[in-house]
Amino acid sequence: MMAAAHDLEMEDVNMNMGRDIEEELEEEKEMKEDGKGKDPFKNKKVHRIVSKWMLPENVRRTYLERANCLPPPVFIISISIAELAVFIYYAVWKPQKQWITLDTGILESPFIYNPTKREEAWRFISYMLVHAGVQHILGNLIMQLILGIPLEMVHKGLRVGLVYLAGVIAGSLASSIFDPLKYLVGASGGVYALMGGYFMNVLVNFREMIPAFGIVRLLIIILIIVSDVGFALYRRFFVPANGSPVSFAAHIAGGFAGMSIGYTVFSCFDKALLRDPRFWAAIAAYLACVLFAVLFNIFLSPAN
Secondary structure, eight states: OHHHHHHHHHHHHHHHHHHHHHHHHHHHHHHHHHTTTOOSOTTHHHHHHHHHHHSOGGGHHHHHHHOOOSSOSHHHHHHHHHHHHHHHHHHHTSOOSOSSBOOHHHHTOSSSBOGGGTTSTTHHHHGGGOOSBHHHHHHHHHHHHHHHHHHHHHHHHHHHHHHHHHHHHHHHHHHHHHSTTSBBOSSHHHHHHHHHHHHHHHHHTGGGSOHHHHHHHHHHHHHHHHHHHHHHHHHHHTSOTTSOOBOOHHHHHHHHHIIIIIHHHHTOTTSOGGGOHHHHHHHHHHHHHHHHHHHHHHHTOTTO
């Protein structure tokens, strides 16, 4: 019995020594990386949190080794400022029936997607700058900043911009097909593309992205999608006839763009995106849909 107890004590000592050695080695490694104890990553703790929310476990170390804020999340911040500036312009300096839900000014805007002016091709993108009211722009800005900034910290602006604009274009083209006589405003297509890409990554890497929080994240995303789509459907079908006749198809199309292109882009953190066959397959499918939508608008659209 004494010998067994002694052996157990020795095993405990060895385990504790092993843990201490591992902790010391980890601290020494961090000290070397930080440069004599001075942490060049002042937001290193932030990067660790971001990595847990945005990346599966097997690539977090790679991210933390590369983590920096250069460049900062310029794309998502810039696009948010542009959308806010356009909203303020139409709310303050253009005639409105009411400030909460904009009407007259935005319907005459050169940015809005107007089915009778589809030859002005920039409207298929610029409509994202215009929003139909305070609740509309606040919802989009909050979601794209909360989700877009950490995504851009991890994947950088080029990839996030690609996914966002893919959702915006998919949204306007889908609206021109499924709701061809309705106006379209708002950045929901881009926001839903970010949400779709993130949702698919959480779903596929569920066990590696903190399961308990993974459930919460999935539920939050689903709740936001259901409430936002519900509000869009309400505006589309139940707002009085003299209200703004806006489409809702951009939400769904943006989500699908994110679940295809966005998932591929966001799952290639530690790989060359252009060498991933999944990326080219998603791009080919996306371009095929774009080509169909363009031909539909030229030859078959009721708006003609």
